[in-house]
Amino acid sequence: MKLKAMYSFLNADLQLVEKELEAATQSDYSLLSSAALHLLQAGGKRIRPVFVLLSGKFGEYDIQRIKHVAVALELIHMASLVHDDVIDDAEMRRGRETIKAKWDNRFAMYTGDYIFARSLEWMTRLNNPLAHRILARTIVEVCRGEIEQIKDKYRFDQTLRCYLRRIKRKTALLIAVSCQLGAIAANAPKEVADRLYLFGYYVGMSFQITDDILDFIGTQEQLGKPAGSDLLQGNVTLPVLFAMENVHAKEKIVRVHPHTSADEMNEIITLIKQTGAIEQSYAMSDRYLQKAFAVLETLPKNKARSALYEVAKYIGKRKF
Amino acid sequence: MKLKAMYSFLNADLQLVEKELEAATQSDYSLLSSAALHLLQAGGKRIRPVFVLLSGKFGEYDIQRIKHVAVALELIHMASLVHDDVIDDAEMRRGRETIKAKWDNRFAMYTGDYIFARSLEWMTRLNNPLAHRILARTIVEVCRGEIEQIKDKYRFDQTLRCYLRRIKRKTALLIAVSCQLGAIAANAPKEVADRLYLFGYYVGMSFQITDDILDFIGTQEQLGKPAGSDLLQGNVTLPVLFAMENVHAKEKIVRVHPHTSADEMNEIITLIKQTGAIEQSYAMSDRYLQKAFAVLETLPKNKARSALYEVAKYIGKRKF
Numbered sequence: 085m086k087l088k089a090m091y092s093f094l095n096a097d098l099q100l101v102e103k104e105l106e107a108a109t110q111s112d113y114s115l116l117s118s119a120a121l122h123l124l125q126a127g128g129k130r131i132r133p134v135f136v137l138l139s140g141k142f143g144e145y146d147i148q149r150i151k152h153v154a155v156a157l158e159l160i161h162m163a164s165l166v167h168d169d170v171i172d173d174a175e176m177r178r179g180r181e182t183i184k185a186k187w188d189n190r191f192a193m194y195t196g197d198y199i200f201a202r203s204l205e206w207m208t209r210l211n212n213p214l215a216h217r218i219l220a221r222t223i224v225e226v227c228r229g230e231i232e233q234i235k236d237k238y239r240f241d242q243t244l245r246c247y248l249r250r251i252k253r254k255t256a257l258l259i260a261v262s263c264q265l266g267a268i269a270a271n272a273p274k275e276v277a278d279r280l281y282l283f284g285y286y287v288g289m290s291f292q293i294t295d296d297i298l299d300f301i302g303t304q305e306q307l308g309k310p311a312g313s314d315l316l317q318g319n320v321t322l323p324v325l326f327a328m329e330n331v332h333a334k335e336k337i338v339r340v341h342p343h344t345s346a347d348e349m350n351e352i353i354t355l356i357k358q359t360g361a362i363e364q365s366y367a368m369s370d371r372y373l374q375k376a377f378a379v380l381e382t383l384p385k386n387k388a389r390s391a392l393y394e395v396a397k398y399i400g401k402r403k404f
Numbered sequence: 405m406k407l408k409a410m411y412s413f414l415n416a417d418l419q420l421v422e423k424e425l426e427a428a429t430q431s432d433y434s435l436l437s438s439a440a441l442h443l444l445q446a447g448g449k450r451i452r453p454v455f456v457l458l459s460g461k462f463g464e465y466d467i468q469r470i471k472h473v474a475v476a477l478e479l480i481h482m483a484s485l486v487h488d489d490v491i492d493d494a495e496m497r498r499g500r501e502t503i504k505a506k507w508d509n510r511f512a513m514y515t516g517d518y519i520f521a522r523s524l525e526w527m528t529r530l531n532n533p534l535a536h537r538i539l540a541r542t543i544v545e546v547c548r549g550e551i552e553q554i555k556d557k558y559r560f561d562q563t564l565r566c567y568l569r570r571i572k573r574k575t576a577l578l579i580a581v582s583c584q585l586g587a588i589a590a591n592a593p594k595e596v597a598d599r600l601y602l603f604g605y606y607v608g609m610s611f612q613i614t615d616d617i618l619d620f621i622g623t624q625e626q627l628g629k630p631a632g633s634d635l636l637q638g639n640v641t642l643p644v645l646f647a648m649e650n651v652h653a654k655e656k657i658v659r660v661h662p663h664t665s666a667d668e669m670n671e672i673i674t675l676i677k678q679t680g681a682i683e684q685s686y687a688m689s690d691r692y693l694q695k696a697f698a699v700l701e702t703l704p705k706n707k708a709r710s711a712l713y714e715v716a717k718y719i720g721k722r723k724f
Contacts, residue, residue, distance in 0.1 A: 170513060193487060193513050194551045200517070201543040204524055208537035216536045217528035223521035231514045 087129065090394040093387065094137050097147045101133045101154045108155050108202050119195045123162055131291075132157040134395060135259060136266035139280045141388030143270025150269045152209040156219060157262045159203035164226055166196035215268055222261045229253025237318030240338040244325055248289070255295075256288030279379055283392065286376035290400040293369040296321035297362055298402075300353055312349045315340055322368065326361035333359050373400040407449065410714040413707065414457050417467045421453045421474045428475050428522050439515045443482055451611075452477040454715060455579060456586035459600045461708030463590025470589045472529040476539060477582045479523035484546055486516035535588055542581045549573025557638030560658040564645055568609070575615075576608030599699055603712065606696035610720040613689040616641035617682055618722075620673055632669045635660055642688065646681035653679050693720040 088095075109120030133154035140150040169182040170192050182192070200223065207219050232250050236242055263284035267277035299307065299314040300323050307313070314321055315337075328334040333355045340352065356362070376396050383389055408415075429440030453474035460470040489502040490512050502512070520543065527539050552570050556562055583604035587597035619627065619634040620643050627633070634641055635657075648654040653675045660672065676682070696716050703709055 167513060167517065170510065189509070190490065190554060191551070193490060194547060194554065197487065197517070197520070198544065198547040198551065200520065201540060201547050204540040205537070205544050208533060208540050211533045213528060213531045213533050213536065216533065217525070220521060220524040220528050224518065224525050227514060227518040227521050231511070231518065234510060234514065 087395070087398055090398065091134060091138065091391045093391075094134065097137055097151070098130065098133060100147060101130070101137075101151050101158075104151055104155045104206075105158060108159060108206050109199065119191070120162075120199065123166065123199075128161075129399075130158060131395075131399065132161055132258060132262045135262040135284060135287075135392075136269075138388045138392050138395070139263040139266030139272075139277075139284075140270040141386065142267055142276050142280065142384065143272030145270050149210060150266060152206050153215070153262075153265045153269045156203045156207040157258065157265070159199050159206065160219075160223060160226065161258060163196045163199035163203065164230065166192050166199065167230065170196075210269055212268065215265055218261060218265060218268070222257055225253050225257050229257075233319070236320065238320075238341070240320060240324075240328065240334075242320055242325075244322075247320065247322060247325060251289060251292040251296075252285070255292040256285050259288035259291065260284035276383065279383055283376050283379040283383075283396075286372045286379065287396045287400065290369045290372035290376065290396070293322050293365055293372070294400055294402060297323055297365050297369070300356060301362060310346065310349070312353045315352070316342070316344060316349055318342070322365045323356055323361040326364040327356040327359045330359040333361075369400055373397070376400075407715070407718055410718065411454060411458065411711045413711075414454065417457055417471070418450065418453060420467060421450070421457075421471050421478075424471055424475045424526075425478060428479060428526050429519065439511070440482075440519065443486065443519075448481075449719075450478060451715075451719065452481055452578060452582045455582040455604060455607075455712075456589075458708045458712050458715070459583040459586030459592075459597075459604075460590040461706065462587055462596050462600065462704065463592030465590050469530060470586060472526050473535070473582075473585045473589045476523045476527040477578065477585070479519050479526065480539075480543060480546065481578060483516045483519035483523065484550065486512050486519065487550065490516075530589055532588065535585055538581060538585060538588070542577055545573050545577050549577075553639070556640065558640075558661070560640060560644075560648065560654075562640055562645075564642075567640065567642060567645055571609060571612040571616075572605070575612040576605050579608035579611065580604035596703065599703055603696050603699040603703075603716075606692045606699065607716045607720065610689045610692035610696065610716070613642050613685055613692070614720055614722060617643055617685050617689070620676060621682060630666065630669070632673045635672070636662070636664060636669055638662070642685045643676055643681040646684040647676040647679045650679040653681075689720055693717070696720075 091098075105124060106121070109124060136154040136157055137145075137147075137150060140146075140153075166182075170189050204216075204219065204223075208216060210216075229250055229252075233254065236246065236250060260281045261284070263280035264277050267280045272280075296314065299321065300311060302311055304310050310316075315324055318340075324337060328337055333352075336352050336355060340349075344352075373396060377393065380389060380393055380396075411418075425444060426441070429444060430437050456474040456477055457465075457467075457470060460466075460473075486502075490509050524536075524539065524543075528536060530536075549570055549572075553574065556566065556570060580601045581604070583600035584597050587600045592600075616634065619641065620631060622631055624630050630636075635644055638660075644657060648657055653672075656672050656675060660669075664672075693716060697713065700709060700713055700716075
């Protein structure tokens with residue numbers, strides 16, 4: 085099944101969210117608007133808004149309230165991408181030039197700041213101090229995750245725990261909070277919101293692990309960048325950690341630096357695949373997915389629950 | 405009178421705010437904590453917390469509530485300084501190395517992000533959605549001001565209006581909102597909060613114009629950087645705009661670029677002083693100050709009002 089078909093009953097509402105996203109990124113300064121629009125048009129799955137809306141279905145769903153939450157979560161995600169591209173010195177994302185490549189690092193920094201701030205501004209349209217507090221704390225954690233990512237670059241001696249904590253802050257938290265805030269915005273019972281948070285957390289962990297796997301097994305065309313880019317940039321991800329349990333592979337991996345040649349990288353990628361690290365990583369991704377499904381079982385049965393199940397399965401097992 | 409003597413009755417409360425600021429910038433990641441501490445210890449006048457607390461005295465002043473607002477406003481100011489130093493490529497601030505100089509631009513970007521987010525997190529400790537909304541909107545405007553500042557660099561044909569709008573967003577707004585939110589946190593009547601906002605706006609305009617004057621008339625020792633640094637970096641400030649009404653001065657000024665020599669800069673500074681631009685700028689700063697005083701006259705007479713008067717006079721007319 086295609087992703088969009090899983091929640092076709094949300095189509096009209098997602099279109100409304102898209103329009104709001106455009107409005108939220110507009111400004112009277114045209115360069116900023118065009119940078120934000122460039123980013124919006126680059127697309128993306130809008131996974132966070134989907135989780136917000138589906139979670140809202142467990143309460144008194146009102147699109148006019150919940151749309152603010154959906155927009156806020158997608159904006160945070162966009163802002164963090166802009167700043168990540170500065171850090172990673174990335175020229176391309178989703179097959180398009182990044183803001184820092186098209187303009188420059190400084191402009192990208194303030195564009196990111198602006199989008200972060202807009203996210204919070206949008207959220208405060210919802211008259212709910214608890215929701216504001218959760219969002220602000222989430223941004224703090226996302227920032228910590230980003231800082232940890234710099235600190236941990238090319239640190240090949242890091243533990244599995246270190247990796248898991250990093251992807252929690254970097255990815256899983258935002259998906260968990262999307263689910264939680266969707267429920268809160270719809271005045272769902274606290275217990276339901278808490279379970280949706282947990283569901284989102286497990287899905288997010290599975291999602292990021294799959295992402296980290298795809299960096300090794302995807303083609304340049306699928307990824308929009310060469311395979312192994314994460315490792316070349318010093319990001320020590322789960323397949324790398326598993327592969328380093330093999331002494332021979334470890335010897336090669338720890339020598340990776342920003343200027344390792346494409347040939348050497350291809351050799352290392354082949355080596356990583358041969359260790360079985362990809363399969364081990366998929367197994368861990370799947371364990372998180374199964375935990376997510378188990379949480380889902382405890383929630384009231386409805387159309388949204390079925391859709392959450394399908395979406396989780398899709399993004400945990402996706403091929404690109 | 406020394407600045408601190410004007411509000412000595414706040415001493416204990418300001419010490420509490422200082423302790424909270426330390427707590428707010430701590431994290432379990434030591435590099436981030438030390439960067440934030442480096443910034444805190446660089447000092448600064450803590451003008452925004454002072455305005456918050458004094459404005460709170462116009463309502464039901466409760467330091468345990470209002471301290472959150474004071475911390476949030478100072479943190480936003482700190483975060484914007486960190487990002488400004490990245491943009492300006494500044495090596496020194498207040499006589500100390502900047503974060504971007506001591507570590508690097510990337511780290512400085514995320515440190516700024518982190519402090520921005522902490523500011524909002526701290527604010528949400530106050531259970532007041534209106535206050536959250538005002539703060540979020542303020543950050544959006546501050547970011548716009550920062551982006552405008554990049555856009556307007558070395559644009560010597562800009563209007564006075566363009567300059568005034570920029571310093572409003574860059575400086576005056578944050579002081580205005582400090583006053584407004586101090587009043588709101590103390591449940592002061594809306595009309596009082598609105599007047600305090602206006603007072604803060606006028607004071608902020610005067611403050612920034614004075615700052616822009618000092619860049620030309622201060623010594624390197626007073627400024628912590630060479631005189632004329634703003635102009636060298638392309639910031640077209642009020643004294644520059646006034647000086648360019650003189651055709652001879654304008655000819656020299658429009659040729660300033662990032663690598664203009666120190667000797668040439670000194671010549672241009674002398675020229676700017678000779679046009680009378682400094683006196684004209686002081687006159688405009690003073691007009692804003694008088695407007696601030698006029699607003700103050702309409703507020704209830706109390707110890708805080710007297711202190712606001714003294715503080716405003718001090719920062720509008722300060723010599724360094």
